[in-house]
Amino acid sequence: MSGVALRKGTWTAAAVVVFAAGAAALAMIPHETHAVLANAPAHDVVSRAGDAEFEVSPSLAAGPDGTLAVVWVAMAGGHDDGGRYVGARVSQPKAGALGPLVRVTTATGNTRVSDATVVAMREADSSSAFLVTWLVAEPGHPGTVYSARITGDHVGSPVVVASNATRPRSASTASGLVFVAYASDHLMLATTHDGATFTNRQVADSPGDLASVCGDDHTALVTATDAKLGVFAYVAPIDPEGPANKSEVSSPGDHVSRTAPTCFITGQEAFIVYGITDRVREDAETNIADSLVFARSRDGGRAFVTRVVYRPSSRLLTPTISHEAASFTLLAIMGSAAGDAHASASVVMLTADGRSQNGLTRTVISPVTMVTSRDGAGSMGESLGVVQVDGTTWSAVTDNASGESHIALVRVL
Numbered sequence: 001m002s003g004v005a006l007r008k009g010t011w012t013a014a015a016v017v018v019f020a021a022g023a024a025a026l027a028m029i030p031h032e033t034h035a036v037l038a039n040a041p042a043h044d045v046v047s048r049a050g051d052a053e054f055e056v057s058p059s060l061a062a063g064p065d066g067t068l069a070v071v072w073v074a075m076a077g078g079h080d081d082g083g084r085y086v087g088a089r090v091s092q093p094k095a096g097a098l099g100p101l102v103r104v105t106t107a108t109g110n111t112r113v114s115d116a117t118v119v120a121m122r123e124a125d126s127s128s129a130f131l132v133t134w135l136v137a138e139p140g141h142p143g144t145v146y147s148a149r150i151t152g153d154h155v156g157s158p159v160v161v162a163s164n165a166t167r168p169r170s171a172s173t174a175s176g177l178v179f180v181a182y183a184s185d186h187l188m189l190a191t192t193h194d195g196a197t198f199t200n201r202q203v204a205d206s207p208g209d210l211a212s213v214c215g216d217d218h219t220a221l222v223t224a225t226d227a228k229l230g231v232f233a234y235v236a237p238i239d240p241e242g243p244a245n246k247s248e249v250s251s252p253g254d255h256v257s258r259t260a261p262t263c264f265i266t267g268q269e270a271f272i273v274y275g276i277t278d279r280v281r282e283d284a285e286t287n288i289a290d291s292l293v294f295a296r297s298r299d300g301g302r303a304f305v306t307r308v309v310y311r312p313s314s315r316l317l318t319p320t321i322s323h324e325a326a327s328f329t330l331l332a333i334m335g336s337a338a339g340d341a342h343a344s345a346s347v348v349m350l351t352a353d354g355r356s357q358n359g360l361t362r363t364v365i366s367p368v369t370m371v372t373s374r375d376g377a378g379s380m381g382e383s384l385g386v387v388q389v390d391g392t393t394w395s396a397v398t399d400n401a402s403g404e405s406h407i408a409l410v411r412v413l
Helices: none
Strands: 019-021 024-026 054-062 068-076 085-090 102-106 112-122 128-137 143-151 159-172 178-183 187-192 199-204 209-215 219-226 230-237 245-248 262-266 269-276 291-297 306-310 315-323 327-335 343-351 362-368 385-389 392-399 406-412
Touching: 054 385, 054 392, 054 406, 068 112, 068 128, 068 385, 068 392, 068 406, 085 112, 085 128, 085 143, 102 112, 102 128, 102 143, 112 159, 128 159, 143 178, 159 187, 178 209, 187 219, 199 219, 199 230, 219 262, 219 269, 230 269, 262 315, 269 315, 315 385, 327 385, 327 392, 343 392, 362 392, 362 406
Parallel strands: 054 112, 159 209, 209 262
Antiparallel strands: 019 024, 054 068, 068 085, 085 102, 112 128, 128 143, 143 159, 159 178, 178 187, 187 199, 209 219, 219 230, 230 245, 262 269, 269 291, 291 306, 315 327, 327 343, 343 362, 385 392, 392 406
């Protein structure tokens, strides 16, 4: 077994957390769940609850003291199609015992929740707090982006980040500055230090698609994919604030896959990683990547002059990347094509420029089914999570081997 998780029983429930959204009080799910055993005959998961049958799109963050926070979207289940909410669990420091499952927010009426992400914040005493962002909207329409601050024993009240918005993405810096990129009539960027007050600014006239965001305390980098023109980056000075500059990231001949680019920026060095496909642009499977391109800039994202192509042995669904000092960690659903029932969630270590693989591919969960349709049975959603804590890789993955989709939190050795 190449991926190993904590034994059952390691996770114990912490304090009861209750969160009020609107006039309704949302209580914790009453029973304890455990971490999954990778490749075990029967998987246990961290998200399964009595009021939700279908959970997708995990996001994972680690605080400065090694506290983990995992969030996901519960899409359906329960009475009258209830169970539509953003769920979360927060661990003890140093990736310790996982606390109770809480509902951060619940959809009502015709609305749905989507695009949930969690990022670490910074506390004065070096403990961990996290900011969860999500979208509430009617299917196929813009909606409202919310955020809520969570810790191991508290879920804060929801805060409105933006209205008339789609596809929010968030990131944070080591000092706790949080960025939220989203599409509205324009491509927008919101920043906050405390999770309560947001400053919104326009970074591009066209909203584009599949935005991602990253940054440091001086510069934010927002990426967007244009269906015909490829991947672009918008460099937005934060301190001091200045107008955003646009730069082209992909090459003109790239068939860019419909998977969100990932970006990293530190000082004058920036990376944007995007997927390309061997299929034509109109192909229904273009959200699966055949290769990844590591585009590198040495002037803070203003010009991407180096592009290294990494072609794995399998095609990639939802590639998710973390960037360490001298390497990249890639987590993805790896298989042959959409509908592959023998795919796996696997981790690959790559060299510092993405040029080559560094070590063996490590299986997190196998088998899983490579499902690309949002409405299909066994849907995996549109995100995975991967972080490093004290040299250990942690991954949050959708496990759909049973035909339903639930979230597994796995320690990968």
